[in-house]
Amino acid sequence: MPESGVATSGRVPSADVANPAAATPPIAVVGTKGNNLDDVRRNNLAAVLGLVHTGGAVSRAQLTRETGLNRSTVGALVAELVNLRLVDEAEPTTTKQVGRPSPVIMPSTRTVALAVNPELDAVTIGLVGLGGRIIKRIRYDTIRIPSVEEVVNIVSAVVAGMRDELDAHYDTVGIGLAVPGLVRAGDGVVTLTPHLGWRNEPLSQMLQDAIGLPVFAANDASVGVVAERIFGAGRGVEDLVYLNGGASGIGGGIVSDGRLLRGVNGYAGELGHTLVNSAGVVCHCGATGCLETEVRREPLLQALGLDPTEGDQLEGALLAAYADPDRVAPEIAAVVDRQLAYLGVALRNIVNVFNPKLVILGGFLGALSEIAPERIEHAVATSAMMGPRDDVSTVRAALGRDLLIVGAAELAFAPILADPASVERVLAG
Template sequence: MSTEGVRQRNLARILRLVHLEGPLSRATLTELTGLNRSTVADLVGEFVRGGLVEERAPDPSRRVGRPSPIVSIASRVLAIAVNPEVDALTIAAVGLDRGIPVRERIDLDRLITPAETAALVAERISQWRAGPLADARIVAIGLAVPGLVRVADGLVRNAPHLNWVDEPVRDLVAAATGLPTAVGNDASLGALAEHLFGAARGIDDVVYLNGGASGIGGGLIVHGMPVGGAGGYAGEFGQNRPGIAADSDRRARGGVLEDEVSRARLLDVVGVGSADEPTLAALLSATEDPAAAAELVRQRGILATALANAVNVLNPSVVVLGGFLATIAERDLPGLTAAVSDFAMPASMEGLDIRVAVLAEDRLLIGAAEAAFGELLADPLGLRHRLSVR
């Protein structure tokens, strides 16, 4: 490998460490990378000059021996994260340090088109650049789409609840904004976010299920790596046929899991047409209607069979539930775990932990931003590009 190639790789290692772990001292970076102190100082200096990181003096109260400056991500390095849904379009600015300085949920009374999505994203970026993000460096855009996404070119093959079929969403948004754009399945990006920063941090084998307005999707982490499948479509747990023992518990004849375990059905039993996840959870907690309690029990039982199937096939260490599935689970997490255990192989249940997503409403936005930051993290100062054009 050439000298510049080695330098590009070392820059990527350092930036990724600070991105994932938070502020680190130069001494810690030296220890973690195995590089010598002068090399780390030189590389960090490049980042400071490039506006990607900041350095500050160490805490005097913790100073032991020679002080080592603290390196942290510059807070104004941002990606724009976008999550289109059937009832709302959520747009946020997400920092490389995971701060979210600006966020907006645009409620919708009809399905939004890809072209309208691109136009709205461009409009908000323009507004924010004239206001709260005036001094920010926006590096890219990431979209978390509830549907099948061909990751290679950002083509949304099918987002059935949005009526998007073979839509070049990546190209539409990039053309409207002038910014590099990445597109991925919302649940797969949620799985990545929870694996890197949330409930499954440090866990190598994870099954993640996300429940949203468009249904149920999933993501897989196997041996520490996201698994997308041949086309990037892996994890569509919501399209599996659920096991329902009592016919009286079935609501959609011949339906799939997301037809039975449904956010729309929960909204219906609390008497509202639309709500974000915290509002839905609050409404379910506040209601004394026996029909709401019965629906939660029904959905939790069906969800348990689906989770047991996933546990039997994939043998994860952790199952993480996000969105309205987290709301269902939190009402009786021990009961859900026991129900899964009733259907799963005993050996596969050994050591299994079922958790709710700790990133809550931020999980899809942080996942989308992570996709947007991919090129920056791989080649922070553009050295690889310079090498490729020589």
């Protein structure tokens, strides 16, 4: 499952503004920044909104401390964000501090984004609020691998069914699309999704034309690493790698020095195609022994006695099988041992090449790591180079099944987080 950068379609800012790295926890911007007063105002609004978005509920006093701005300036910025319906302000319910309690600023319950994740066996659509709050999730199971046209039809039908609710209660700023494949950074074209069989498909533009909202697209592992860094196990970590195992193979997302690694066309980070077995089988990419050909969901499903359509039960079934490690069925242990061995090779390569502080494993890879954390740690400690291995940790993704929906929504929120006042133009169409 290849890694990609971000792409946008239609009525959106530039691709640079829509970069998921822009949605990572911001550095507070003080009043001296910017080329003119408008820049200063925009940057300070973005800093305050970003802190509320990532913090969930932040007092005015906290915003004052973290931005370095004075109280009156913070108060004016909060008032503007309230007027834009991006944050809500309330008095604290309890306080132990002496004096007047500081009002609490929270992400608005009204501003939302739609998130879409097409897969081999389903299309998942989510409604997500600022702060990463999932309001609604709809999984539409498909009887076959969906075509691009079928994905557009499914999403259109779901959104049409939600239209009255959206119009009455929410301000919808856009659609984020998490694709299990290559997405071209410049125009949102899905260049290749090997497992879905898509090539050069303008899915972003098709969705925008059908629904009438700006669409932002990226590889699913890219949005996964962004979500984990903002709200999950990688919160605040500047150098991390996210590796996910799902129905469409294995994908990777890389954050280096606080920035999402994208590459010239947005295709960087194809960690599923790391060589782990020189005597392995031929991958769809043409190489031999890629990680995603040696570590796959299907053998695990078969060993656990699950049908291919029961992939959403894999992680729970795997953990249940290892509830008593001394009584694991031999056929399950054999598959798990083999996959852990090759995953260890991939982690060695990742640690040596990227020198991350943290490696986050998601999907069925997260379940594998949870049942045998000592195997993962041993593989890195004994095979990765001294130096890169010294300060790295490996953890399971914290957001679980919410991860891709939250991450996809961040694509749509990113332009608003970068320039909060632009929400009026976006909503006006």
